[in-house]
Amino acid sequence: MQCIDIHTHQIPAGTGKLFILNRFPDNSLPELPPGGFFSIGLHPWYVGGSREIKRQMSYLEGLVSSDGVIAIGECGLDKVCKTDWSYQLEAFLWQCDMAEELNKPVIIHCVRAWNDIYHLHRKRNPKVPWILHGYNANDMVTSQLLQQNIFFSFGKALLEEDSPARKSFQMIPPEKIFLETDEESLSIQNVYEKASELMDIKVTTLAEQIEWNFRQVFVRQ
Numbered sequence: 001m002q003c004i005d006i007h008t009h010q011i012p013a014g015t016g017k018l019f020i021l022n023r024f025p026d027n028s029l030p031e032l033p034p035g036g037f038f039s040i041g042l043h044p045w046y047v048g049g050s051r052e053i054k055r056q057m058s059y060l061e062g063l064v065s066s067d068g069v070i071a072i073g074e075c076g077l078d079k080v081c082k083t084d085w086s087y088q089l090e091a092f093l094w095q096c097d098m099a100e101e102l103n104k105p106v107i108i109h110c111v112r113a114w115n116d117i118y119h120l121h122r123k124r125n126p127k128v129p130w131i132l133h134g135y136n137a138n139d140m141v142t143s144q145l146l147q148q149n150i151f152f153s154f155g156k157a158l159l160e161e162d163s164p165a166r167k168s169f170q171m172i173p174p175e176k177i178f179l180e181t182d183e184e185s186l187s188i189q190n191v192y193e194k195a196s197e198l199m200d201i202k203v204t205t206l207a208e209q210i211e212w213n214f215r216q217v218f219v220r221q
C-alpha cells in the first residue's frame, strides 16, 4: 500500500515512499530518493517588498522547470501574516499564471482568505488544479469552495477532535481529497488511518483512491 504524502517539508525516513517535498525558492533542491518530487513556490509569509519580489520571482523562474518539480507552491494568501496584501496578491497571481503556462498544479496556503480564493478561482477558471493544503476550514466555507473544481489536502487537523477539518472532510467527495504531513512530525500512515476511519472504508481502498487522484492531478500530460 502506498500512502502518498502530497505536502511535506522533510524527506520521509525509509524507502519506497511517494511524496512531494516543499521547497521555498531560496532553498536549493536536494537529492531525492526515487518516488520523491518537489513543489516550489513563494510562500506569502516570505514575499518581499517591491524590489525583493522581483528578485524572488526570477529566482523561482529559474527553478520551476527543474527535474522533479511537479507543482507550484506552496503559495497563496494569508490575512494573518505581516506581508502587505498587495504583494501577496501579486506573487500569488503571478505564480498561478506561471502554473497555467507550465501546466503544473498549484498547492495553496490559505489563512482567512477563503472568499478571495473562491472568487479568484471562479474568475480565472484555471485549467490546472488548485489544491488547498492543510485544509481546516468550516463546513460553510467548504460548501462554497465545493462549487468550484478545487482539491483539498488534509493533515494534522484530521487527528484533532472537533476540528473544522473533520466535519468538512466528510462533505468532500473522495476524488477531491489528498493527505499530507506538512511540517508536523506525524507519520503519513496515521493520517491515512484516521481518514479511512472517518470515511468508514479500508485504508487500502483510501490509498488506492488517493493514488488515482494523484495521477489525475499531478501526473497529467
Ligand SMILES: [Zn+2]
Pocket (backbone or CB within 6 Å): 007, 009, 022, 074, 182, 183
Ligand atoms: Zn507547508
